[in-house]
Structure formats: structure tokens, C-alpha cells
Amino acid sequence: MSRESMKRKKRSRITSKRSSETEYDHTLAELEISRRLDRVFGTTYDLKKLARRITKRIGKVIDISNFYFALYDHRERRLDFIIYYEDGKEIPHPSRRLSGGMTEYVIERKQSLLIxxxxxGHCRRLGITPYGxxxxxxxxxxxxxxxEVLGVITVQDYYNEDAFSKDDDRFLRNVAAKIGMVLWSTRQVEESRRRASLFRLLAQVAKQSTRYxxxxxxxxxxxKAIKTNAPELSFRLYIKTGxxxxxYTHANDRDWKIDLPMILSLGRYSTEEETIIAxxxxxxxxxxGFFTVRFGPFTPKEEVRIFESLADQIAIAIGNARLFQETKERARRLNIAFDIGRWITSTLELDDVLNRIVDAAAGFGGNNVAILLKDEKTDELxxxxxxxxxxxxKVKKIRLKVGKDGISGHVAITGQDYYAPDITVDPYFFGLSKKxxxxxxxxxxxxxxxIGVLSVESYRKDAFSREDLMTLSLLASVASVAIENASLYQQTKELSLIDPLTKIANRRHFNIMIESELLHARRFSRPFSIAMLDLDHFKDFNDRFGHLIGDRLLAHVAKVIxxxxxxxxxxxxxxxExxxxxxxxxxxxxAVTAIERIRKxxxxxxxxxxKIYRITISAGIATYPIHGLTAKELIVAADSALYYAKRHGRNRVEISS
Structure with missing residues (x-):
């Protein structure tokens, strides 16, 4: 065996030994982290604290100089970065939606990715677009x-290739599996605790607030209930008055970057970091009012429904309280208006009603009080x-155009109460007095x-209190009813005294008038005359032209008379006739001169x-006290004279003999 072969064999044994040592180190580290994760579980329900502790343990095995740990919201397809290291420094990082990069590949495939x-080039082959x-x-x-994907862990090296091994991949996968169980349990506990506190808040507001x-x-x-049961809640409570x-109250909202009008116009305001719902x-x-709540980067539907119910309960509590206060105030005002209304409605004569209304209104400090009625034909007051x-x-000559002249004209067109505490700065004022x-x-x-306007002017600035205005408004309402009753009475009275065909007085009305005239004549010893008039040949006219034309002729003759x-x-x-x-x-x-003028x-x-329809009349005249001293005697005398005119040629005037 050559010396060179022996060296290669030795290096192979060293490499194998180092690999075994690395694998052994990873195994020990995994066991240690697993043991510590078991100890971490249950010590806190704060996800950020839990994530930081887990990251610290991972850093014992892998270089986490460039590392992040993000939670994943599958409903919003959003990443919420819990831990983010860059070049060894932890920095804040905004939440973001999935963008198609390598992290998204890991989440969508639910498998690790080692490059x-x-x-x-690797990303191109996988169809991934790397970012950053x-x-x-x-x-x-x-x-x-x-x-279910709950989050993602990534490590990067910006300076070295082959920085991570398959052992690192396996190590992180095993750790991630353990973290997944811990995170899931922690999230469930956290969500359950938060929902429980919100339900407790909802129950308290629903049960207790109606007691007040x-x-x-x-x-x-x-x-107090909101801040006790949800101390971490970022909210603002607005109450509408007029x-x-x-x-009214708020908490944890110092860093809100949006004003109320924008929230109300949108209903919901969202950025990558937060969502605010009004x-x-x-x-x-x-x-x-409005109950405005800030959520994190995602908005759990369950919580949104809870807050909707809470807003309903708050509204009911506020509404009931206001209703109670309004009822008390209304009862007080009704007691004031009761006496006024009792004697206002005690008469059915319209002028009496109106005069009593202005008298009552003047009692609230009015120097000039007027009832203005609307002329429907001219659209004037x-x-x-x-x-x-x-x-x-003088004042009865005044006419105000509806919608154009004065505060009363403005009220007539809007149908709303109007108060000008200082007429010098009021755009509508047009008054009776410079004072x-x-x-x-x-x-x-x-x-x-x-149908009209009640106007009350005062020589004092801001003369009427809120209670005065409310009572005057109530008086106007009572007055409207009284005016309607008087008007209906007047119409009924007129209908019973007016002939519906000719629109002049009927026989009943005549009976009342002649008795009244007899009283005046006797009291002042003066004469008066009556004349009975009859259309000549009216039956023949009806037979020739029909009853419709005959009726029109009667109405026409009434107008001529x-x-x-x-x-x-x-x-x-x-x-x-x-x-x-x-x-x-x-x-x-x-009397003869007057009736002759009518005949002609x-x-x-x-x-x-x-066509042109011609007719003539005959008339008989009787005068008090010459021809009679009672209504019946005068009528009989005038009728006899009329009968005489008919027998002697018609179209003439005769005097009772």
C-alpha cells in the first residue's frame, strides 16, 4: 500500500469520525431541546415568550444569526413574525401576506426545503420567486x-454555501414537530382564555348594565367591566350626544395612527400590522355611539361576533338609560303642558284657540308671539x-314666503324646530322689532x-332654556291638535250651514241669521227687509236641457246674486230653485232698488x-216691522209677494201688501 493511499484512508476515518460526532451532537441537542420543551410547555401562555425560549435552545445547535420564526394564519394567508434575526441582531419585522417565495413553498407543500x-437556479426549477x-x-x-401549518422556521447564510446539512434539516424538522404540538396547545389555551374573558365581559354587561x-x-x-375583563384590549368608546x-373612554390606544372619521367612513381599517373595526x-x-376595537394582523371571526354582540348590549344599556331620562323629562314637561292643553282644547272656536296659544307662549318670556298659518294657494305665511x-x-298685513322669509319661513319649509339664541348672527332672521x-x-x-308656525321673539339674547324650548315645542304639538279640532269643528259647522250645490248658506243658516237680525232690529228699532227669489220656468229649463245644466245654472245664479x-x-x-x-x-x-239690481x-x-243659457227671476219683498214682526210672518209675506209676481208675468219684483 502506498503512502498516499494510507493518507487518504486516514482522512476518511477522521471525516467519518467527525460526522459521527456531529450526528451525535445533534442527537444530544434534540434530546435536550425535547426535554426542555416539555419543561417550557405550561410555564407561559404568551406565544412570544414561548417562541423566544424555543429559539434560544435552537441556537445551541444551529447558527441563528439570520433566522426567523413566524406564525401562519391560514385564514388571512398571513405570516406574523415572532422572532426575526438579521446578522445576529433581533429586529422587528412587519407581518406580511404570502408572496410566492421559498417560505411560501414550505408552507404550501408542508415540507422542509434545503438549498x-x-x-x-434551484428556485427556477421549483417555480419559486425568491425575495429579499x-x-x-x-x-x-x-x-x-x-x-395544519401553524408556522415556519427558516435559517439563512448569506456568505457560505453548504452551510446546512441534512442533519440540520432533520434536527429542525424534529424540533418543529415538537414545537407544533406546543404551539397548538398554547394557542388553544390562549384563545380559550381570551374568548372566556370576552364572554364573561359580554355576560356582565348584558346582566348588570340594565340595573342602572x-x-x-x-x-x-x-x-370598568371592559378594563377588568379585557385589560389588554385596545379600544375606544364614543358616545353620541346630539x-x-x-x-368617553379608551385603553391601550396611544399608538393609533388613524382618526375617527376615517374609521367610521370605512367601517374597517386594515394594514399589515393591525385591523381596526368600528x-x-x-x-x-x-x-x-361607536365601540372601536383594534385587532392584530388577523381578526378572528369568533371575536368579531362577540364584539358585535357586546356593542349591541352597550347600545341597549345606553338606550334604556336615555329612554328613562327622557321619560322623566317628558313627564315633567307633560305636567306643565297639561294645564295649558286643558284650557286650549276647551274651546272649538279657532280664533279663541289661537289667542290662548299665544297667551300661553308669551308666558315663557316672549315679547312678540305670533301664530302664522299657511296659505296653501300663495305658499305664504x-x-x-x-x-x-x-x-x-299692522302685523296682520305681514306675509312671509315659505322657505324664503325669516326664521318662520325656514321652519315652515323644513318642518323642524329652530332656535336662534343671537339673531345678529342668524342667517334667517326677519323680525317685527329691532329690539x-x-x-x-x-x-x-x-x-x-x-299648517303653520308658532314664533316666539324675545328682547333678551339666548332667552330660552333647553327646557323652555322643549315645552314650547310640546305646546306647538298640542296647539296643532287644538287647531285641527277647531278647523274640523268649523268645517263641520260650515258643512251643516252651507248648501253643497251653490256654496252659499242653506235654509238652516238662514233661520239662524234672520233670528239674529230680528234681535238687532228690535234692540235698535231699525227696519230690515227680506226678499224671496224664484227662477222663472225652471222646471221647463230642466226638462229641456237636463238636470246637470240645471244644477250649474243654480250655482251660476247664486254667484250673480x-x-x-x-x-x-x-x-x-x-x-x-x-x-x-x-x-x-x-x-x-x-230693498226694491237692491232686488231690482239683482233681477237685472x-x-x-x-x-x-x-251654449248660452238664459234665465230670469221673480222676487217678493217684505219689510220688518211693516209686513211682519216674526220670521214666519215675514217669510209668508215675502212668499205671497213672490206668488203675485209670478201670476203677473214673471221677471219682476213685487212688495208684500
């Missing part, structure tokens, strides 16, 4: 349990009732339709439709 040279720094050697091992009916007490209890959204506090179809420093005749400093206006609505009367005169349809006219303070001579008017004013 000791020509990494780029160019390594000379790379080893990655999946951390699995029961077929004071809003401040409710909010203090909710704050149109303002105010931060859970609305919905109560009776309105939002009373006019003052119907008023109490203040100006003559009623006015504040104004409150309230819509008068019937079944959602604005009205057009030739004074404001103090009165006309009614007595029955059929007969009309009766009351002429106050009119003797026989003047009817004769010369035909009904014009597609």
Missing part, C-alpha cells in the same frame, strides 16, 4: 400539527293670532303636514258653457 448552493437578500444557503421547515337607569352610572360600569360624537351602537334604528308690542292690524335678540320657532303640523249684494247682506238657498235674501237696516224702498243682473248675465 445549499445556486439558490436562484441573496442567500448562499437556505433552510426552511414548516411547524405543523395534525396536518342613570346614564353616567351605565357608562362607568361598562368602562350631533356630536365624543370619546362597531356601531345601534338603538331603535339610530346610532348612539300670514299672522292669524298675535300678542306683543304692535297693533294687530329682538333671540327667536324660537316651531312648526304646527297635522299628520306630518306643516252674491255679486250684487253688500258685505252686510246675506243670501241663502231656501229650497229647490228658491233663494232668500236678508237686507239689514234696509227699508222697503231701498240675472237677466243680463247668462250661463255660458258650449
Amino acid at each position: 445549499n448552493r445556486d439558490i436562484k 437578500r441573496d442567500a448562499k444557503s437556505w433552510l426552511g421547515v414548516p411547524v405543523t400539527f395534525r396536518g 337607569l342613570n346614564l353616567d352610572q351605565v357608562l362607568r360600569y361598562i368602562d 350631533d356630536q360624537l365624543n370619546l 362597531f356601531p351602537l345601534n338603538w331603535r334604528r339610530s346610532i348612539v 300670514y299672522i292669524r293670532a298675535y300678542k306683543g308690542d304692535f297693533p294687530l292690524e 329682538t335678540r333671540s327667536e324660537a320657532s316651531f312648526p304646527l303640523k297635522i299628520r306630518g303636514r306643516v 252674491e255679486s250684487h249684494l253688500r258685505e252686510v247682506d246675506f243670501v241663502a238657498r231656501y229650497g229647490g 228658491e233663494f232668500i235674501v236678508v237686507l239689514p237696516a234696509t227699508d222697503t224702498t231701498d 243682473g240675472v237677466e243680463l248675465t247668462p250661463l255660458r258653457r258650449k
Whole structure:
């Protein structure tokens, strides 16, 4: 045997011995790590602490100068780096989604990957796109349990090829299997403990918060319950008051990098490091606040559902407390308004109702109080009732365009209460007096339709308290009902006294008016006259042209008669084609002149439709006290005169004899 052969044989024995020693070292290290992992398990439920301890043990066997240990969320396909070493230094590294590199290959194949040279060429053959720094050697091992990938361990060498052996691969695989069991158990315990604390929080808020009916007490209890049961929770609780959204309480949120408007506009804000979700506090179809929670890089659906339920419970607690407070305040205001409403609704005469409303409103410090009703034809507001420093005749001439003139015009178009504590800076103000400093206006609505406005002006700035405004608003609501009742009464009254065909007074209305006129005539010893009018040959007219034209003719004659009367005169349809006219303070001579004017008017004013329809009338006149002292006597006398006019040629006026 040559000397050279002997040297090669010796080197082979040395190499084999070293390999055996390395394998022995790995075996001892595996046993040691396995033993220590068993001891680590159960000492902590903090995944980061656990991972750091495991990494420290791995470093006893393999160079971990360039190393990372990441947890894998399969739902989000995201890596969360727990430990990340680069050139021997631990540095923070943001979470990231899978990108198709070597780490992703290990996770998707659920098998280790060892590349000791020509990494780029090897990756091309595997269909992998390497990312980051160019390594000379790379080893990655999946951390699995029961077929589920929980994480990944990788080591890199940026300076040497063949840096890792198959023994290193086997070593990390064996360690990863043990780590997988530990991580899975730890994660289950951690998730169970967190869910248990959240369920406990949910139960407490649901059970205890409804015991309090004071809003401040409710909010203090909710704050304490959250911070006690979930001390690590990063959250903000916003409560809505009016149109303002105010931060009530918060915890672990100093490093939040997003403002509330953006969160609310998105509902959910996500980055690679965190997700923030704004859970609305919905109560009776309105939002009373927001419960905003920050999660890690992934958001467990179970926890999201718990927080949704928690937000619902918080909303119910806040809503019930507010409802209780509102009910108490409403009861107080109702007691105030009850007396007002009782005597407002004690009358059905519209003007009486309106005058009582302005009197009541003036009691809250109003210097000029007005009820403005809406003219549907002109879309204007006019003052119907008023109490203040100006003559009623003057203010009744005021007309305000709906939606254009003044605060009242604005309220009429919006249908909402409006308070201007300082009219000098108010864009809508248009007042009665230069002394006015504040104004409150309230819509008068019937079944959602604005019929008018209650306007209260004061010479003091910010004259009305919140309670005043609420009570005045309630008064406006009561007033609306009272106005509707009075209007309905007036309409009913009018319907019972108005002839539906001719739209003039009916016989019942005439009976009331003549008795009233008799009282005035007797009291002041003055005459008055009545005239009975009848259409000539009306039956023949109906037979010739039909009842529809006949009805139109009756309505037409009624208008002609009205057009030739004074404001103090009165006309009614007595029955059929007969009309009766009351002429106050009119003797026989003047009565003949007035009725003759009506007769000529009817004769010369035909009904014009597609054709021209002409008609004449006959009339009989009776005068108090010459022809009768009672209504019945006067009517009989006028009817006799009418009968005489009919027998002597019609289309004429006769006086009772």
C-alpha cells in the first residue's frame, strides 16, 4: 500500500469520525431541546415568550444569526413574525401576506426545503420567486400539527454555501414537530382564555348594565367591566350626544395612527400590522355611539361576533338609560303642558284657540308671539293670532314666503324646530322689532303636514332654556291638535250651514241669521227687509236641457246674486230653485232698488258653457216691522209677494201688501 493511499484512508476515518460526532451532537441537542420543551410547555401562555425560549435552545445547535420564526394564519394567508434575526441582531419585522417565495413553498407543500448552493437556479426549477437578500444557503421547515401549518422556521447564510446539512434539516424538522404540538396547545389555551374573558365581559354587561337607569352610572360600569375583563384590549368608546360624537373612554390606544372619521367612513381599517373595526351602537334604528376595537394582523371571526354582540348590549344599556331620562323629562314637561292643553282644547272656536296659544307662549318670556298659518294657494305665511308690542292690524298685513322669509319661513319649509339664541348672527332672521335678540320657532303640523308656525321673539339674547324650548315645542304639538279640532269643528259647522250645490248658506243658516237680525232690529228699532227669489220656468229649463245644466245654472245664479249684494247682506238657498235674501237696516224702498239690481243682473248675465243659457227671476219683498214682526210672518209675506209676481208675468219684483 502506498503512502498516499494510507493518507487518504486516514482522512476518511477522521471525516467519518467527525460526522459521527456531529450526528451525535445533534442527537444530544434534540434530546435536550425535547426535554426542555416539555419543561417550557405550561410555564407561559404568551406565544412570544414561548417562541423566544424555543429559539434560544435552537441556537445551541444551529447558527441563528439570520433566522426567523413566524406564525401562519391560514385564514388571512398571513405570516406574523415572532422572532426575526438579521446578522445576529433581533429586529422587528412587519407581518406580511404570502408572496410566492421559498417560505411560501414550505408552507404550501408542508415540507422542509434545503438549498445549499445556486439558490436562484434551484428556485427556477421549483417555480419559486425568491425575495429579499441573496442567500448562499437556505433552510426552511414548516411547524405543523395534525396536518395544519401553524408556522415556519427558516435559517439563512448569506456568505457560505453548504452551510446546512441534512442533519440540520432533520434536527429542525424534529424540533418543529415538537414545537407544533406546543404551539397548538398554547394557542388553544390562549384563545380559550381570551374568548372566556370576552364572554364573561359580554355576560356582565348584558346582566348588570340594565340595573342602572342613570346614564353616567351605565357608562362607568361598562368602562370598568371592559378594563377588568379585557385589560389588554385596545379600544375606544364614543358616545353620541346630539350631533356630536365624543370619546368617553379608551385603553391601550396611544399608538393609533388613524382618526375617527376615517374609521367610521370605512367601517374597517386594515394594514399589515393591525385591523381596526368600528362597531356601531345601534338603538331603535339610530346610532348612539361607536365601540372601536383594534385587532392584530388577523381578526378572528369568533371575536368579531362577540364584539358585535357586546356593542349591541352597550347600545341597549345606553338606550334604556336615555329612554328613562327622557321619560322623566317628558313627564315633567307633560305636567306643565297639561294645564295649558286643558284650557286650549276647551274651546272649538279657532280664533279663541289661537289667542290662548299665544297667551300661553308669551308666558315663557316672549315679547312678540305670533301664530302664522299657511296659505296653501300663495305658499305664504300670514299672522292669524298675535300678542306683543304692535297693533294687530299692522302685523296682520305681514306675509312671509315659505322657505324664503325669516326664521318662520325656514321652519315652515323644513318642518323642524329652530332656535336662534343671537339673531345678529342668524342667517334667517326677519323680525317685527329691532329690539329682538333671540327667536324660537316651531312648526304646527297635522299628520306630518306643516299648517303653520308658532314664533316666539324675545328682547333678551339666548332667552330660552333647553327646557323652555322643549315645552314650547310640546305646546306647538298640542296647539296643532287644538287647531285641527277647531278647523274640523268649523268645517263641520260650515258643512251643516252651507248648501253643497251653490256654496252659499242653506235654509238652516238662514233661520239662524234672520233670528239674529230680528234681535238687532228690535234692540235698535231699525227696519230690515227680506226678499224671496224664484227662477222663472225652471222646471221647463230642466226638462229641456237636463238636470246637470240645471244644477250649474243654480250655482251660476247664486254667484250673480252674491255679486250684487253688500258685505252686510246675506243670501241663502231656501229650497229647490228658491233663494232668500236678508237686507239689514234696509227699508222697503231701498230693498226694491237692491232686488231690482239683482233681477237685472240675472237677466243680463247668462250661463255660458258650449251654449248660452238664459234665465230670469221673480222676487217678493217684505219689510220688518211693516209686513211682519216674526220670521214666519215675514217669510209668508215675502212668499205671497213672490206668488203675485209670478201670476203677473214673471221677471219682476213685487212688495208684500
